Amino acid sequence: MHEDIDSILFSEEDIANRIGQLGRAINADLAPYAESGERIVAICLLKGAAVYMTDIMRQLDLPIEMDFMCVSSYGNGTVSSGNVVIKKDIDVDIEGAHVLIVEDIIDSGYTLSCLRKKLEERNPASLDITALIRKQVDGQLDVGCKYVGFDCPNEFIVGYGLDYAQQYRNLPYIGVLKECVYE
Numbered sequence: 269m270h271e272d273i274d275s276i277l278f279s280e281e282d283i284a285n286r287i288g289q290l291g292r293a294i295n296a297d298l299a300p301y302a303e304s305g306e307r308i309v310a311i312c313l314l315k316g317a318a319v320y321m322t323d324i325m326r327q328l329d330l331p332i333e334m335d336f337m338c339v340s341s342y343g344n345g346t347v348s349s350g351n352v353v354i355k356k357d358i359d360v361d362i363e364g365a366h367v368l369i370v371e372d373i374i375d376s377g378y379t380l381s382c383l384r385k386k387l388e389e390r391n392p393a394s395l396d397i398t399a400l401i402r403k404q405v406d407g408q409l410d411v412g413c414k415y416v417g418f419d420c421p422n423e424f425i426v427g428y429g430l431d432y433a434q435q436y437r438n439l440p441y442i443g444v445l446k447e448c449v450y451e
């Protein structure tokens with residue numbers, strides 16, 4: 269597993285430090301809602317964001333619900349088409365709740381752009397997004413991500429939830445996959 273990694277972009281320590289900072293920012297923004305007894309719901313987008321979700325949630329020191337969603341965007345195989353299909357929906361009603369979408373990575377931006385529209389139709393009180401990684405990609409859609417962990421070059425990265433062929437999600441760091449693995 270580790271031998272397939274060309275270089276480490278974000279170490280375990282880098283990630284932990286950045287999640288601490290993001291957690292403090294999110295706590296500060298959500299605290300007024302919590303104090304006035306309003307519902308707050310964090311929605312994890314499976315599978316990639318599962319690792320980030322568990323770490324960011326433990327930084328949030330206020331009443332918050334967790335739910336999980338799985339979506340697929342069907343495109344030409346390499347670039348998302350923008351046609352997002354919900355494979356597993358959340359169980360809770362988000363009408364009137366403050367929603368935080370937790371995502372691992374923004375690539376083309378289509379997934380979050382479409383999902384934001386779908387969830388806004390359910391009339392949440394507010395909807396914000398946190399993504400650990402935002403790739404630097406030409407033509408990326410602006411999804412209005414309020415809490416970004418790291419901006420990252422357009423490399424083939426894996427680890428900390430990010431996969432190649434469903435592998436490498438359990439790496440504790442984020443690294444660049446060697447070309448020979450996928451060519």
Ligand code: PRP
Nearest residue numbers: 314315316348373374375376377378379
């Ligand atoms: C990845 C990632 C985002 C999406 C980002 O999911 O988790 O949801 O792609 O790409 P976009 O900005 O171009 O839409 P993927 O479909 O690989 O599923 P996974 O989370 O199960 O790995």
